[in-house]
Amino acid sequence: MSEEDVRGGLLDAVADEPPLRFDPDELVATARRQVRRRSLVAVGLATVAVAVAAVAVPVALGRDTTTTQVAQQPTRSAPSPSTAPSVAQWPPPGVEPAYYTVDDLRQRGHEMSKHLRGALPATLSSASKFAYGEFGGEAEGAFYPEQTSINAAFSFTIDGARYSLVITSWVPGTSRSPAETCVANCHRLDDRAGGALYEQTEDIGEGVIETVFHYRDTGAMVSVTAYNYDMTSSSPTYHQGIPLAMEQLLSLATDPELEL
Template sequence: MSEADLREGLRAAVGDEPPLDFDPDELIRRAEHLRRRRRALVAVGVATLALTGTVLSLPGVLDRRPAGIDAAEAPVLTTAVSPPPAAVPPPQTVAPQTVAPRTTVTTPVITDASTRYLTDYLTKRFPDVVPGVKVVGVDFTDTHKQARAGYLTGLVRFVDGAGSSAVAVQLSVPPARVTRDQFCATVVCDEPRREADGSHLEFATSTDPESKMTTHTVAHFRADGSVVQVSGYNHDPTRVGAPRAEVALAPEQMARLATDPGITLR
């Protein structure tokens, strides 16, 4: 069959069909347009899926929930019933305890005012206790160093009928720097004396066997814990000279100075 015969056969086959009510060229153009649009939509959909997958893979994105989420889609919140609290025992009543009041002991403070007071007091008091003497001076040396150590030492220099001499007066703040046993451990102590207020007097004597220098010391261990020591010599401790026949002050005179309430730290 030739090509012409084929065309004629086809024309005859459709000859009885109604004519087309549309333009074939227009139909082709619309089909082409729809195909291009479909391809564009597919490409946009693929890009959208890729972007969504990237965002969902970021940390914390899956934990964020939109504000308008349906309650049916939200996870079910379960709660556990806590056990009832344990019964708290009633507070126990503690009987108040009687506390003994504390006794406050005021420790004297050694200052320059202390040395000025003692200097004036000893200058006036010494001739009353030791008659017939002339006080040359009262000296307190290195007072700041001694004050830090808790004691103060002064020297009363005087002249009597036998010549010049001196008496050392030392005051220690409480508590006592030495006990009575320690005081008598290196010297010869006589029988102690107990005072009416409960304090004690210790009488000690020491002599250098070579120089024959003798020192008598009376220590008053006072009831408040302070100690006052008064030392007399058979020579002048401030200069080199021949010794006296006896110590310049009698033990009772040194005891009067040691127990004098005016000789104290203020």
């Protein structure tokens, strides 16, 4: 049916009626405008739907497209990972593996133990009843030629429960790289104190073990490992978690007095 047929039909239908100020041409024009308007609205809604989908997809994948950043303080249970990659080269360029004699290691172990008798209570302010282990190698207080690290275990009480820490210090240029050491549930933290920091948490049955590694620009590496039990006990009691803040572990791991 053509527009002329529509116009003629409308005129015939109202021929015997009083005039209603009705213009068929205006009706057709109005109808065209309404159809065009609906088409534009439909296109607009489709465009909005595509735009919303474009925003929703990255959000659903875990990528926030907003530019607002909220500062986060690192905590033990939810470390703040950095987007920086792993240390590209370890040891750092120009660092050659150092050599420490047995006497060198024993002397540094004594010095570090003395330092920690003041540093541990100051850092772990809520802890008491400290038990200070001696630095050594395969055994407490034992050293051997060409040894490349020393470690010591420390136990303490918080809220009536016993926990422990192990502090290990490597001779510059002798520790394994972050890619070899921090492999399971590992996060890189914001660098500080002249080196890269990593955090790793392990669940081993009832045991929870958290380690902070500080890879220093000097080629040395210090790690602090916290346990949810007293690992020096022959029959340890496992607790729900480790009652230490991330900042406490970072303070110990970056302590310059614990570097070989």
